[in-house]
Amino acid sequence: MSHAEVPTPLSILDLATVGDGYTPTQALAATTELARKAEGWGFHRFWVAEHHGMPGVASSAPAVLLAHLAAATRTIRLGSGGVMLPNHAPLVVAEQFGTLHALHPGRIDLGLGRAPGTDPATARALRRGQLDETAEEFPRLLGELIHFLDDDFPAGHPYQRLRAVPGQASAPGTGRPPIWLLGSSGFSAQLAGRMGLPFAFAHHFSAANTVPALDLYRDSFRPSEVLSEPYALIGVGAVAADTPAAARRLAGSGALAMLRLRRGHPGLVPTPEEAEAHPYSEVEREFVDSWLANVIIGDVPQVREGLEQLRKRTGADELMITSNIHGHEARQHSYELVAQAYGLIG
Structure with missing residues (x-):
């Protein structure tokens, strides 16, 4: 912007x-x-x-x-x-x-x-x-x-x-x-x-x-x-980090936390290591991928582009960021x- x-x-x-x-x-x-x-x-x-x-x-x-x-x-x-x-x-x-x-x-x-x-x-x-x-x-x-x-x-x-x-x-x-x-x-x-x-x-x-x-x-x-x-x-x-890979790793924690919540088992937000090691079933992987598809994830340029595209697409008067990460x-x-x-x- x-x-x-x-x-x-x-x-x-x-x-x-x-x-x-x-x-x-x-x-x-x-x-x-x-x-x-x-x-x-x-x-x-x-x-x-x-x-x-x-x-x-x-x-x-x-x-x-x-x-x-x-x-x-x-x-x-x-x-x-x-x-x-x-x-x-x-x-x-x-x-x-x-x-x-x-x-x-x-x-x-x-x-x-x-x-x-x-x-x-x-x-x-x-x-x-x-x-x-x-x-x-x-x-x-x-x-x-x-x-x-x-x-x-x-x-x-x-x-x-x-x-x-x-x-x-x-x-x-x-x-x-x-x-x-x-x-x-x-x-x-x-x-x-x-x-x-x-x-x-x-x-x-x-x-x-x-x-x-x-x-x-x-x-x-x-x-x-x-x-x-x-x-x-x-x-x-939105999840931002110094590199795209680091941002994706952080975002996995929030996705696993949401999966557990939707399954009726809310808990502490897991570490990135736990999220990476989780044995996702095919259905669980589909849920996590779908969830992350609506999160803006990346480094500064990627987040800038994602926010601007979302603002233009929705015409929102204000954006309120939430980052559910460990x-x-x-x-x-x-x-x-x-x-x-x-x-x-x-």
Whole structure:
């Protein structure tokens, strides 16, 4: 990308990845260091994702982690990519992100998803047995959350007299943190469009649906008080290293971790050595190859070309990189090389 162009913003989605041989404490410390580095390199946002019951993911409590990251940084936008709204009472989410917004005004994003982010048994534990999966449930929860954040329940509503504190009522003039809808299909794309909200699509694990979902979002879009035109971000799997071979080797760790997750056996992110030595069946090799086909892998020139092609093909307004690889130093170096490939740093 030419330095003369106004670049599409580049951001990071992090899972506080726990690799084999590391602890969650070390993973959270590495995520904190990565957020500081990302701010210095010029990344636009740094989001963390809610997952539960996964040994290889330490970002189970986004609001808590975001408070820590905000205290450790100064300017980078921070947010949830996302909070899985059906797992929580909307009032609790309003209070948590109202607090974050009050502490760090202008820096907090509230990204919301409707998947559980875990297996059915853990979802039942989170939701205390309330597994309402109807199409109307998520829009209802979302509407309730927005009313709490805006302090504007209509007259006669059961929650009319309730207030989220901190919130607009307790901190006038601060507005609310921007709400994003996250998705990997057309449901959230259409809902985000109808509500005039920014949309984040999970291209990194649903690549075949990316262009149709973005088209649906743009076609459904209605201007709102918060957004006059569609704004779409896509999650992008990317692994960069000093050589193409080294990048491919690192990417194998994340692919094996995903294979185990899809098989119902989530674990720590394996080492590159373990991934190379794994006795893949034909079906497993097909899955891994298919997964890696949607990850941008290589050295700086290859990553630069891959990001530019993806940006042009999707028309995304923002790219959010996620690198699920083993080893904190390798992960940090990968993001640094991505920043270099994208022209953020020399």
